[in-house]
Every structure is written in structure tokens, then in C-alpha cells.
Amino acid sequence: MNSDTAKVLFKEGAMFVLLNMPEGSEFGIDYNSWTTGPKFRGVKMIPPGIHYIYYSSSGKPGLSNNCSVRSGFFWNFRQREMVVRKWDPQLEDISLDAATLEDKERLECNLQELDQYLGHYPYENYKKWISLTTHMSEDLLSRLQPECGTITSVSQFESPSSNSESRRLEAEEVKKAADSSPKPEKIGKLPKLTVVPGTAIRFTKIPKQRYPEGASPQEVTIHSIDSTYILESLLKSEYTNNSNGILGEIQFAFICFLVGQVFEAFDQWKKLVHVLCSSEKALSSYTDLYMNFIAMLHFQVHEIPEDFFVDIVSSSNFLTTTLQEFFSNLEAGNGDAKLRDRGLKFRDHLTKKFKWDFTTEPDDFAPVIVDL
Structure with a gap:
């Protein structure tokens, strides 16, 4: 300094x-x-x-x-x-x-x-x-952070409240099981645990239904491949005034995972990245959003420690297969020329840095590693 x-x-x-x-x-x-x-x-x-x-x-x-x-x-x-x-x-x-x-x-x-x-x-x-925080805002923090105000790397659980009568009945039930069971290791029950209210991160829920009501079989098939309906549903319900807000949630989840060590945040990061990468039709309607999305991914990929990146991200091939779909959509002519150019330059950069080949599709439609 x-x-x-x-x-x-x-x-x-x-x-x-x-x-x-x-x-x-x-x-x-x-x-x-x-x-x-x-x-x-x-x-x-x-x-x-x-x-x-x-x-x-x-x-x-x-x-x-x-x-x-x-x-x-x-x-x-x-x-x-x-x-x-x-x-x-x-x-x-x-x-x-x-x-x-x-x-x-x-x-x-x-x-x-x-x-x-x-x-x-x-x-x-x-x-x-x-x-890593370009799209995060105070309003976003207020909406996503747990009500208790603290993010913990391990979920906090509690067992249902009990009283003396419930404990007495449970003890009698365990005793009866012990008297009749030849296998003591089966005696007893694990308590039913629930997340302590107010301690969970309030991530946006991804719609389970991928198509609008009344969709024809053909439309259902299209929406099953193209996630644009899900993306637009999220933008309309959660990010009406700022479509880039969804990028803020991706950044929030990324930091909670990488720095906060919250594994549930990694799962949310994957879900939202996949929605954006698999929304083929949206590429033509949300140019600015996708330009910022590419820039965001560029910084995130470079901040993941190399050994961590290999073990967590590449082992399941999530990021490479998801980006393969994204780059294929761009190559198919979706989005304007500037967006397509930036996206394909990002692809070339990843290929050079991580030795990923996004141009050759193997039989299982996943990118392969370039032989050195």
C-alpha cells in the first residue's frame, strides 16, 4: 500500500x-x-x-x-x-x-x-x-443472510422438545424392545433433528417445474432442455428491478463456500450457474446479464485453489460439462456477436489454462482433457 x-x-x-x-x-x-x-x-x-x-x-x-x-x-x-x-x-x-x-x-x-x-x-x-463482490448489495445481504445474522460452516440442528412424560414413555418403549430383541445394537432410536429456526441461509429456491402450466408435450420437451423458463421465473420473482441480482447471489454463494466453508452454498452456486449456462433462448434477450456472467466466472475460476478446484469442481466434471453446454449454445448463434466473441474467448482461455477441450465431444457428451 x-x-x-x-x-x-x-x-x-x-x-x-x-x-x-x-x-x-x-x-x-x-x-x-x-x-x-x-x-x-x-x-x-x-x-x-x-x-x-x-x-x-x-x-x-x-x-x-x-x-x-x-x-x-x-x-x-x-x-x-x-x-x-x-x-x-x-x-x-x-x-x-x-x-x-x-x-x-x-x-x-x-x-x-x-x-x-x-x-x-x-x-x-x-x-x-x-x-468477487461486484454484484452484491446490502439489500441482497439482508435477504440471503440467516435471520440470526450468523453464517456457520456446519448446520445447526435441534431435537424436538421433550417433557418428563414423553421421556418416560420413550424409556418404556426402549425397554420393551430390549426385552424382545436378540440384537441389542438395534435398540433405541436416533432423535429426529431439524435445522434450528433462523440459522439457515435463505437461498432462492429453484423452481422444480421447468415448464409453464398448460404446456404441450412438445413444449415440455423444449423446456426440459432449455432452462430459460426457470431463469425468467427467478428474475421476475426475485430480481425484478435488477437482473444482475442473480449474479450477486451466485457471488454470495461462492464466497460462503470458498471462505465460509458452507457446503450447501456450493450446491446453490452449481444450481444457479447451471441455470444460466443451459438457458439457450435467454442468450438473445439478456446480453448484459451474460456479459457480466462471463466476467464473474472468469474471476471465480481463477480464485479457486488449484488442488481444491481439481478435487471438488472437476472430480464430478460439473463445471466443464456445464460450460460445454454454454459454449455450444453460443456457437449455435444465440446471443449477439459481441457476447458470442467474449464467450468463446473465455472458452479458449480456459482451454489454455486448465487444458480443457470444449471443442471435441466424446461419446458421453462431456469435454475431455487435452493430452500433454
Whole structure:
């Protein structure tokens, strides 16, 4: 970071203050994470805009491999904003209660003393972060983030509430089964678990019906191949005022998976990418959307770690087969010339970088790897 940028961020940047974070915990913002030391109090000089804060506690003292699951949340920082949070040792999480006004005023009055306990935002990675969040907005965050405000890498489950009578009846049932069963390992039942209300990411639900009501058999067949009906249904129901909002959700899911370690987010990312890639007719109607889609995929593909990319994305051949369909639709003459040119240049770039061949279709209609 040059001196001019540092001066601007020192004056205009935001700060995230986290009090009482246990030493040895993980704390991160965007693509950067650290192990906290005894003096850690947060991060300063944060460029205004959307960022992802994440953390995992050091757990109970004396235990090996005791870091908890990763938790986090998106926050749209304003210029010179100070966000203050406290660590709750009982929850082993950031307290749901915001810091008091008195706490915040006390910190603001002692900024010079606080400054030495705050880490600098790693500005060298900021352009990379911006490239992955171009279509995300505060409204999108409000709609997608869990009602509880925290995204966790592992779903939170709960068992149905019970009382003394239900427990007594269940015990009697287990005893009867034990008396009559020659195989003790079959005794007992696993509790029925449900996701804790308010903790799930509120991803957009993909319509299961791929064709409009009253469609003829021929139309059903067409819609089964071309996902344009599903895409337009999503745009009309969720992104009426901004078709690029669907790209924002794809970016949201990508970050939740890559940084937040939420596997369900990867599944949503795959579903939405596939809808866009398999919407042949839409290429002629949503040129700007698809131009931005190609640019978005370009940055995402390059930010997936190589070993992770091979193991998770390529192993099931999802991305290559999906993009094969997309490029084939472009080559068939769908979309304007500028879109087609950009799409096919992207294809050539992927072929050169990852040695994928999208031009030769094997018998199973999947792209093959070019022999070196």
C-alpha cells in the first residue's frame, strides 16, 4: 500500500473492533485470516463497502484440535464507521447483543490507545475481493443472510422438545424392545433433528417445474432442455428491478463456500450457474446479464485453489460439462456477436489454462482433457 492510499484509508476507512477474543483463535476478513494474539482487538483501515468477517474460537483450554466451526457474516461498512462487538465466552461466539453506546463512546475517545491493538486491512488483496463482490448489495445481504445474522460452516440442528412424560414413555418403549430383541445394537432410536429456526441461509429456491402450466408435450420437451423458463421465473420473482441480482447471489454463494466453508452454498452456486449456462433462448434477450456472467466466472475460476478446484469442481466434471453446454449454445448463434466473441474467448482461455477441450465431444457428451 502506498503512502497516499494509507493516508486516505486511515482517515476514511472503517474499523471492526472485537473485544475479549480468546488468544489462539482464528479471525479473518475477506481473503485474509490470522491467529489472534493477546493484544488483538480487531482490524482498521477497512475500505468502505461489503466485507466478510469470519472467525472460529480456540475452544476449551487444554484440548487438542480444539478450534470450533467457522462462523461469519457479511457487513456493508460505511466511511469512518466503527463496528464494535464482544466475545461471549459462554457461547464461544460473538455476542448477539451489540456493544453499548457507552462502550463505543469510550473506544472512540481512546482511538489513539486502541490503534496499537488493531491490525491493518491487507489492501494488497482488495482488488481481488472487489472482483468477487461486484454484484452484491446490502439489500441482497439482508435477504440471503440467516435471520440470526450468523453464517456457520456446519448446520445447526435441534431435537424436538421433550417433557418428563414423553421421556418416560420413550424409556418404556426402549425397554420393551430390549426385552424382545436378540440384537441389542438395534435398540433405541436416533432423535429426529431439524435445522434450528433462523440459522439457515435463505437461498432462492429453484423452481422444480421447468415448464409453464398448460404446456404441450412438445413444449415440455423444449423446456426440459432449455432452462430459460426457470431463469425468467427467478428474475421476475426475485430480481425484478435488477437482473444482475442473480449474479450477486451466485457471488454470495461462492464466497460462503470458498471462505465460509458452507457446503450447501456450493450446491446453490452449481444450481444457479447451471441455470444460466443451459438457458439457450435467454442468450438473445439478456446480453448484459451474460456479459457480466462471463466476467464473474472468469474471476471465480481463477480464485479457486488449484488442488481444491481439481478435487471438488472437476472430480464430478460439473463445471466443464456445464460450460460445454454454454459454449455450444453460443456457437449455435444465440446471443449477439459481441457476447458470442467474449464467450468463446473465455472458452479458449480456459482451454489454455486448465487444458480443457470444449471443442471435441466424446461419446458421453462431456469435454475431455487435452493430452500433454
